[in-house]
Amino acid sequence: MVSNGFIMKKRSRNSIKEHIERLTQIGIALSSTKDVNEFFTLILSEAISYTNADAGTLYLTSSDKKSLEFQVIYNGTMHIPMKVIDKSYGWKPVNLYVEEEKNLKNMVSYVYHTKSPMMIEDVYFQDLFDSSGTKAYDAANGYRSKSMLAIPMKNHEDAVLGVIQLINAMDDDGKVIAFDAQGSSHLMSLTSQAGILLTNRQLIDGLETLLQDFLRSIAKAIEHDSKYTSGHISRVARLTEMLADTMNNDDEYYPDVHFTEDELKEISMAGWMHDIGKITTPPHIRDKSKKLETIIDRITIVKARHQAIKLGLKLKHTRGELDDVSYLAELKKLNDAMAFIQTSNAGGEFITPEAKARLEEIHKNRYQFDDETISLIDENELRNLQIPKGTLLPEEREKIQEHAKVTWEMLSSITFPAKYHNVPLFAASHHEQLSGKGYPFGLKNSQIPLKARIIAVADIFEALSAKDRPYRAQSTLSQALRIMTFFVKDYSIDKDIFFLFLDSGLYMEYARKFMDPEQIDDVNIDAVKAACQPGK
Numbered sequence: 001m002v003s004n005g006f007i008m009k010k011r012s013r014n015s016i017k018e019h020i021e022r023l024t025q026i027g028i029a030l031s032s033t034k035d036v037n038e039f040f041t042l043i044l045s046e047a048i049s050y051t052n053a054d055a056g057t058l059y060l061t062s063s064d065k066k067s068l069e070f071q072v073i074y075n076g077t078m079h080i081p082m083k084v085i086d087k088s089y090g091w092k093p094v095n096l097y098v099e100e101e102k103n104l105k106n107m108v109s110y111v112y113h114t115k116s117p118m119m120i121e122d123v124y125f126q127d128l129f130d131s132s133g134t135k136a137y138d139a140a141n142g143y144r145s146k147s148m149l150a151i152p153m154k155n156h157e158d159a160v161l162g163v164i165q166l167i168n169a170m171d172d173d174g175k176v177i178a179f180d181a182q183g184s185s186h187l188m189s190l191t192s193q194a195g196i197l198l199t200n201r202q203l204i205d206g207l208e209t210l211l212q213d214f215l216r217s218i219a220k221a222i223e224h225d226s227k228y229t230s231g232h233i234s235r236v237a238r239l240t241e242m243l244a245d246t247m248n249n250d251d252e253y254y255p256d257v258h259f260t261e262d263e264l265k266e267i268s269m270a271g272w273m274h275d276i277g278k279i280t281t282p283p284h285i286r287d288k289s290k291k292l293e294t295i296i297d298r299i300t301i302v303k304a305r306h307q308a309i310k311l312g313l314k315l316k317h318t319r320g321e322l323d324d325v326s327y328l329a330e331l332k333k334l335n336d337a338m339a340f341i342q343t344s345n346a347g348g349e350f351i352t353p354e355a356k357a358r359l360e361e362i363h364k365n366r367y368q369f370d371d372e373t374i375s376l377i378d379e380n381e382l383r384n385l386q387i388p389k390g391t392l393l394p395e396e397r398e399k400i401q402e403h404a405k406v407t408w409e410m411l412s413s414i415t416f417p418a419k420y421h422n423v424p425l426f427a428a429s430h431h432e433q434l435s436g437k438g439y440p441f442g443l444k445n446s447q448i449p450l451k452a453r454i455i456a457v458a459d460i461f462e463a464l465s466a467k468d469r470p471y472r473a474q475s476t477l478s479q480a481l482r483i484m485t486f487f488v489k490d491y492s493i494d495k496d497i498f499f500l501f502l503d504s505g506l507y508m509e510y511a512r513k514f515m516d517p518e519q520i521d522d523v524n525i526d527a528v529k530a531a532c533q534p535g536k
């Protein structure tokens with residue numbers, strides 16, 4: 001007997017109550033299940049247990065909506081436990097169309113197209129569907145498929161997300177019987193509940209993915225735009241994730257820290273977002289690698305001036321305005337000054353008070369050619385060359401530091417999902433220092449969230465170990481770790497996070513992934529840790 005749909009029997013008040021209770025329970029279980037495979041396994045288990053079926057399959061509609069793919073299977077008699085079928089099984093999906101026509105000869109495909117449940121008392125004795133495949137399978141496996149029930153899994157828009165097929169309902173003695181309408185009705189309630197939950201989840205996941213992809217693409221754009229710090233944000237994000245994972249499994253420094261999956265995602269997202277404010281930092285400041293650099297390195301202008309002065313001196317000599325001795329002395333003085341400027345222009349050069357005075361003197365030295373007075377370096381170039389450490393003028397440093405505040409402003413204007421609402425704070429606090437001397441908020445000690453401190457350690461270590469910074473010589477692993485000890489000692493970064501980084505061996509794991517082999521030298525961890533003690 002073939003029965004399309006089912007007839008609602010008049011059920012007792014008690015069974016309806018039980019039915020609702022069971023649905024409520026399964027609804028709660030389904031909505032709290034994070035893993036999507038667990039979700040489907042739970043649905044099939046409930047379907048099998050409620051109908052006392054011997055076997056069952058949960059199919060999912062393929063993304064191109066052309067087939068139904070195996071997702072979860074179970075067969076009691078054949079001792080096949082409930083298991084998820086992934087692509088590695090190579091099982092052929094059920095085609096929903098045959099030569100562009102709806103495939104109505106297959107039971108699950110039929111249910112997909114009609115969007116209604118279908119029951120069969122004995123699959124061998126019906127002519128609606130092609131049972132040759134079932135018979136062949138049974139013959140090969142010593143099984144006898146008899147009663148069948150297939151239910152569509154629909155969402156609120158009536159789209160079929162998948163189909164559940166159950167085989168051989170059994171009575172209490174294990175005898176195969178027909179499925180009944182009550183089971184079918186229960187399963188329809190179950191599958192529609194599951195369909196809606198699944199769609200909601202897909203929508204939420206979709207929005208989360210969209211948000212993450214969008215923010216990451218901005219981070220990538222900033223990286224792309226920066227000629228020297230490409231990869232900085234991705235590497236910091238990766239190291240942040242690695243540190244958070246390590247902290248989660250650590251019993252020594254952080255025995256009480258147990259980040260949830262959502263928290264780990266939140267930390268990762270904050271890592272990706274930490275420098276998003278750099279989008280407003282002018283590239284010539286962000287990438288200023290020489291003291292004289294603006295849009296171009298102005299050393300080229302100084303060099304041109306040097307050549308012009310040289311020609312002027314030569315002309316004066318030819319005209320007899322300068323004698324041989326004075327000409328050679330002037331030439332030497334000029335060349336020495338040029339060489340000194342070139343050395344001073346390097347980002348790593350520390351400008352001593354003596355060097356500062358010498359540059360001042362070079363600037364004051366004027367050359368007179370006809371009606372033109374010329375100096376090797378002008379006022380602005382002098383000021384830049386006199387930058388004592390690094391390449392940045394105070395106002396440029398301020399502009400760069402502004403990025404943390406901009407990160408905060410940009411991210412706090414986005415409505416993050418509630419579970420990620422702290423992403424703006426964690427991301428924007430990566431330049432805060434335990435001493436309170438950091439920025440943009442000037443937070444101190446425990447005011448700085450642990451998740452922001454993780455990013456701070458990752459950010460500094462990446463900057464010290466990166467191979468592409470133009471303003472300093474490339475550090476080896478041991479040198480980078482040694483410099484980190486100064487940050488610990490002056491109370492900038494969290495010592496425990498740094499020690500965890502060392503003791504867990506994460507520093508080496510990171511180095512092997514992201515540093516050049518020639519940067520990786522021997523590291524004495526005990527010595528690095530000892531150097532973190534005050535007074536060392």
Ligand SMILES: [Fe+2]
Pocket residue numbers: 274275403404430431459
């Ligand atoms: Fe930053």
Ligand SMILES: [Fe+2]
Pocket residue numbers: 232236274275459
């Ligand atoms: Fe950074």
